[in-house]
Amino acid sequence: MQFRHILITGGAGFAGSSLATLFKEHFEGVKVTALDSLMRRGSELNLAYLREYGVDFVHGDVRCRDDFQTLEKFDLLIDCSAEPSVHAGTSGSPRKVIDINLSGTVNCLEAARENGAAVLFLSTSRVYPIEPIRNLKYTETKTRFELDAKQSLPGVSAKGVSEDFPLDGARSFYGSTKLASEYFLQEYVYNCGMRGLINRCGLLTGPRQMGRVDQGVITLWLARHIYQKPLKYIGFGGTGKQVRDLLHIRDLFDLIVKQIAQPDCWNGGVFNAGGGREVSVSLQELTAFCQTITGKKISVTPQPETAAVDIPIYLTDNTRVEKQFDWKPRTGVEETLGDIANWIEENKAGLESVFG
């Protein structure tokens, strides 16, 4: 591999710690440094995994430029540090989410420029605006919402949303800070000769995700079944028919490895990456999977009111990324859920403070 020292910001979080350990597992001799402020509850529990795999940990804050100054020279920066909740800043001031997700990313870009390093940015499907996504044509089946094949907007079909979907309209503070960060990365590529690439990920999941009500729904759902705590179907009438596609973090790693093998593609390009229609699930269906996997049943009550940032269905159209990198998500819903359930069961006592 061309990179010898990878800096992963947010490296103790779910995606960051998973990618860090996967790089150590698959590439002998590569140095990986995880920088994290440990703001996310539970990320401190991932430090043991980092140690076990030989990942160096630096306690630092991407909002603080000085925290990059003491690092050894690196040649790839993967930005996984974020306040990743779409609800962030919707009550009270959005200053914190803007500082972390936008100013923090600019500090990452500056540090990468100073090191002559390439940047891989983990962006989000939440850059697509809320109202147009809410207004997509969909039908209601017994257990889920389903996208219609015929849509009035460009960049969307029954397969899901592609990179050509229009970007006009509000998208949450989370989504807007991520989109602005994408634009800044492209400026660094254009003006500073930086090598950079943007993966707009749909829902990512897998072991080590410290799921909360407002972020990380898949692990939260399984954990609530395992710890026997109640859940709610929030929004869209409280029927639990809202749908997301999900991507196992291991599949994202496979994609990144293929991207690293194509240096010509590091020109600021944007790639949607998600599970697609085949790896998607509604909350109702998720409950059924969780019951089968854990053998447990919990109370799930309807809360019909919909939050201003919520959307009924999101599926990723992976056409561009599949064609460019000869990549496809390989892990199905059941296998992903099984991996997460095993992780929670194996670490049940330790994870009680997060999920219990």
Ligand SMILES: NC(=O)c1ccc[n+]([C@@H]2O[C@H](COP(=O)([O-])OP(=O)(O)OC[C@H]3O[C@@H](n4cnc5c(N)ncnc54)[C@H](O)[C@@H]3O)[C@@H](O)[C@H]2O)c1
């Ligand atoms: N999880 C998803 O479904 C998903 C989907 C699309 C994109 N993403 C993106 O992937 C990236 C990783 O998300 P995740 O799911 O691993 O979230 P996470 O919350 O598990 O990880 C983020 C990490 O960043 C750290 N962090 C927060 N503020 C920081 C700061 N100021 N300085 C240093 N570290 C800080 C947190 O402590 C945490 O460990 C984010 O950029 C997110 O926007 C996630």
